[in-house]
Amino acid sequence: MRCTQLLILYGSQTGTAEDIAKRIARCGKRRRFHVTVTSMDDYQMSNLIKEEHVLFVCATTGQGEEPDNMKAFWTFLLRKTLPANSLASMQYAVIGLGDSSYLKFNFTA
Template structure:
């Protein structure tokens, strides 16, 4: 059977976003998709326009900064030479992990969601914001 592909890319400093990404991959497998899951910086960004569906899971570190393993990927998305339709074939979802006690709450996921839209990609769901302060953690 030709299973639909699902790419899950994470940016994680201390492992939580990676765990969430791996959980999404397991769920995808259960739904008979063909998931691949890796850190954003381990993915060849030049292939992004060939991906039908990508779920991004991005944590926040420092004072609203990107985790170490998504910095290169994020920088490459900011290139001024990218045309506004660079990712027009991409459908995506972004889920952020943060803590609302910080002033720059969930900044990397907010910026990533906005930049993907700027590059012509389509969001299948609104930005999801995970909060350490939530009563369920």
């Protein structure tokens, strides 16, 4: 039986998103997923088009800014030269974290 691959990428400023990503990974492993967890900027972005199942755990910091460990990844996703359908075959989910009292709450998610 083939295990389903799950990539969990997190962007975390204070460690909360990282902790949640690792907690979800433990749950996934108990359910027989082959799970990889890494910060967004530590992930080789050119491999993203090969991924089938990805969970993004994103924190928003300050006034809607992305965390330090996802700045390069964020820039990669927002570039105009990224083909519109380059990630079309990927199944993904996004978990957004932040303080809802801010105007740009969950902007990065």
